[in-house]
Amino acid sequence: MAASSIDNALQALIDRHLPAALSAGSFYPLNGLTGLSGKVVCGQQSWLARRIPPQPIPFISRRREWRLLRHLALSGLAPHALAINQRWLLLQWLPGETLSQTAFLARQPELIALLTQLHHQPLSGYRLRLLPLLHHYWQQCRQRNPRWLRRLHQLARQGEPTPLRLGVLHMDVHPGNLLAHPEGLRLIDWEYAADGDIALELAAIIGGNELNAAQRTALLADYAETNRLDLRALQRQVRRWQPWLQLLMASWYQLRWEQSGDPALHQLAITAWRQI
Numbered sequence: 328m329a330a331s332s333i334d335n336a337l338q339a340l341i342d343r344h345l346p347a348a349l350s351a352g353s354f355y356p357l358n359g360l361t362g363l364s365g366k367v368v369c370g371q372q373s374w375l376a377r378r379i380p381p382q383p384i385p386f387i388s389r390r391r392e393w394r395l396l397r398h399l400a401l402s403g404l405a406p407h408a409l410a411i412n413q414r415w416l417l418l419q420w421l422p423g424e425t426l427s428q429t430a431f432l433a434r435q436p437e438l439i440a441l442l443t444q445l446h447h448q449p450l451s452g453y454r455l456r457l458l459p460l461l462h463h464y465w466q467q468c469r470q471r472n473p474r475w476l477r478r479l480h481q482l483a484r485q486g487e488p489t490p491l492r493l494g495v496l497h498m499d500v501h502p503g504n505l506l507a508h509p510e511g512l513r514l515i516d517w518e519y520a521a522d523g524d525i526a527l528e529l530a531a532i533i534g535g536n537e538l539n540a541a542q543r544t545a546l547l548a549d550y551a552e553t554n555r556l557d558l559r560a561l562q563r564q565v566r567r568w569q570p571w572l573q574l575l576m577a578s579w580y581q582l583r584w585e586q587s588g589d590p591a592l593h594q595l596a597i598t599a600w601r602q603i
Contacts, residue, residue: 333367336414337376341369344410344417364516366420373420375406377518379413382586385463386455387518389416395451395520399495403510404445405517421513423506431502432542437512438505439549445514446494446525446554455496455521457571458487464578469585478574478603488567490524491560498523500532525554526564527572533565534572577603 333341333354354376355366363378379389393416396408407419426434461479465471497504498519506513529550533543547565551558577599584592 334414336412337367337417340410340412340415340417341367341374345372345374367417374409375418375420375515377416377418379415383467384582384586385467386460386521389518391453392416392518392520395453395495396517398451399448402444402448403513404441404448405514421506421508421515423508423513425515426502426505426507426512428502428536430507431505431536434512435546435549438500439546439553441512441514442500442525442528442550443553445497446492446528448495450493450522451495451520453521455498455523455527456487457527457575458483461571461574461578464575464582468578468581470581472600474600474603475574475577478570482571482574487571488524488526488564491526491564492524492554492556493522494525494528496521496523496525496528498528498531499535500528501535524564524568526561527568529561530565530568530572534569534576573599573602 337354353368355368357364357366363380365376365378367374367376377389377392380387389411393408393411396405396418399405400407406421408416409419410417431438461482465475465479497514497517498521499516500514504514504516506515529547532538533546538546547561548558550556551561577596580592580596580599583589584596
């Protein structure tokens with residue numbers, strides 16, 4: 328991980344809000360599909376810096392992320408939000424390693440406990456609505472296809488499923504966003520977090536992590552038992568959200584490929600459209 332110097336806007340944020348960090352620091356970019364985060368090291372201190380996207384990505388707002396993390400500050404579920412300006416969001420650096428796929432599956436009871444705690448937090452006031460978000464992606468992208476428009480119209484006619492239960496959602500739960508922290512699992516990368524149907528979160532975990540039938544059944548059964556939900560009702564609600572998430576994922580890959588020109592994102596977009 329090659330280091331670079333801290334840019335002026337980030338240095339100004341550190342100087343203004345963390346005056347004890349007087350020594351010159353370094354910025355270490357972190358892997359990720361958006362490529363907008365890095366570790367900042369100043370002497371013995373470390374923070375996570377998240378850049379405001381230079382090109383707009385629908386629903387991503389560092390201001391919303393800042394406020395939502397402040398809302399969750401006492402929960403122990405997420406890093407503390409420390410400071411923000413027009414270009415950067417500065418967060419607490421959490422120690423620990425992200426999970427492997429094997430560890431992700433093996434630590435499912437801890438994941439269920441983590442999700443249950445998150446979904447029972449007081450609502451943040453930021454409601455996630457998928458239909459306006461999908462329309463926004465359609466408007467932002469240059470290359471569109473008839474299949475995309477047909478599915479968008481089909482979902483618009485159906486309307487979004489009535490929530491089974493509203494809660495605070497992370498909406499990007501995968502091994503790379505779960506830290507094996509000394510005090511238990513912690514979630515990172517909260518840029519898509521908002522209030523929504525808990526079944527939407529579970530559908531996103533199933534689809535985003537390509538869980539097989541047995542893994543899907545185990546996840547939903549454990550969640551339903553822990554949260555005193557009817558399993559069949561939960562399974563039906565997850566199925567209702569799946570076509571919405573398929574279109575959302577394909578739209579996200581399409582826009583990010585058009586913005587970045589990244590061949591890997593182009594291939595992911597092609598694969599996602601084939602599943603529509």
